[in-house]
Amino acid sequence: MSAGRPRCASALLQRDTNAFPAPFGRSPKPPSQARRRYACFVSEAPESNLVTASDVVERAASAYRALADLAETVEDEWQYVNDLVDAYLPSVRALATENEGRPLSPAQAAAVDEAIAEVALISDPHKAIDWLSTFPHVVALALGGEVDSPAGVASKGVGSEPAGADAPEPDEDSPFRILRRGDR
Amino acid sequence: MRFQDAARDARAVVYAGIQADPLVARVAALLAEATTAERLLARAVMNGERTEAEPWRRIFPALFGERAGAGAGEELGRHAELLLAASLEVANRGEAARSQYRGAVVEELTARLLAGRAAPGAPVRRERRVLFDGVPAEIHPYDVTVESTSRPEVYDCKWGARGINADVLNQLDDARTHGADEEIDIRVALVVFDSRRSCELRLDRSTASREKTRLVALESLDELKGLRP
Numbered sequence: 001m002s003a004g005r006p007r008c009a010s011a012l013l014q015r016d017t018n019a020f021p022a023p024f025g026r027s028p029k030p031p032s033q034a035r036r037r038y039a040c041f042v043s044e045a046p047e048s049n050l051v052t053a054s055d056v057v058e059r060a061a062s063a064y065r066a067l068a069d070l071a072e073t074v075e076d077e078w079q080y081v082n083d084l085v086d087a088y089l090p091s092v093r094a095l096a097t098e099n100e101g102r103p104l105s106p107a108q109a110a111a112v113d114e115a116i117a118e119v120a121l122i123s124d125p126h127k128a129i130d131w132l133s134t135f136p137h138v139v140a141l142a143l144g145g146e147v148d149s150p151a152g153v154a155s156k157g158v159g160s161e162p163a164g165a166d167a168p169e170p171d172e173d174s175p176f177r178i179l180r181r182g183d184r
Numbered sequence: 185m186r187f188q189d190a191a192r193d194a195r196a197v198v199y200a201g202i203q204a205d206p207l208v209a210r211v212a213a214l215l216a217e218a219t220t221a222e223r224l225l226a227r228a229v230m231n232g233e234r235t236e237a238e239p240w241r242r243i244f245p246a247l248f249g250e251r252a253g254a255g256a257g258e259e260l261g262r263h264a265e266l267l268l269a270a271s272l273e274v275a276n277r278g279e280a281a282r283s284q285y286r287g288a289v290v291e292e293l294t295a296r297l298l299a300g301r302a303a304p305g306a307p308v309r310r311e312r313r314v315l316f317d318g319v320p321a322e323i324h325p326y327d328v329t330v331e332s333t334s335r336p337e338v339y340d341c342k343w344g345a346r347g348i349n350a351d352v353l354n355q356l357d358d359a360r361t362h363g364a365d366e367e368i369d370i371r372v373a374l375v376v377f378d379s380r381r382s383c384e385l386r387l388d389r390s391t392a393s394r395e396k397t398r399l400v401a402l403e404s405l406d407e408l409k410g411l412r413p
Contacts, residue, residue, distance in 0.1 A: 107245035114242040121233040133382035
């Protein structure tokens, strides 16, 4: 056994309190109090440093708001900027609901924070407008959700004209769905 | 009705140089085979501030992370790396040039996707005007045309939804209505390398006629190769 492993092995033995009948008539601990068995050390204490979707999404929403403040300085595009914000901000926030209670992987949290860092570098309001329509989709892709439709409404792939009969269903074109499907 | 090459003014000559840059063809070829997530990556990178690859790999872990390590994922990861590198080359051309490169990329991508299903009698052309009997010719050419005698198509291409404006929509609709006057059914479409939702928001505020203008957004680009002329 390597020097790094004894802790796992001893933990298996020491924590096995329910393996045999309790001596002196003591009843076994109820399942809720019993220590579980793991192949190596696993803490059962609540993790206080786990990143949740709501933490990350709130940071993304703040970054989006700041981006909109910059974009709004293009006077001719004030209406479009506000249309984008009215549409996307609730959808970004809804990503937290979709992932409620589920801790994010470090890569997911880092992806959103890195996207936030990217938009924080923008000083050109015209570029900010471009990012107002891109950033929500980048965040959604990282979190495995979508912002294609109003918050709480399933995506239906709206278009100015119905797609042709031989065209793929727009619903099937959500970036995350495509990614999972892995087609090209 | 007939198609005609656009006049070669100074702007067209300069822009033709960008269109002919092999980088444009390379990016467009990669985008033609890309997933929607990869196209989103390309849009982000070509709009981005940072021109190093590593931050972008972190922003798109689904394309460059563990899932891209084996099997089909390995191929996805390799393609995403090629697209990232090419997109960074565009970004590195500088702020002034990159907007022209981006426009040229969308046009080239549109032409390539359409060429995938083009019939022998329906060549895909670039920068063409459409002439109608008794109608003054438009100054601005259409970005991409499919010159079928039975069912011609004209396309205008935009990098972002913000490029959608009344002039663009009216020019497309004019082609359709003038074609109808000559009993020719012209399919008109706007190709935008931006999310459908952003395009719809832009269109919702427009009063220009667009009921018969098809929108092809970033998520549905593959429709271009799926439609039959």
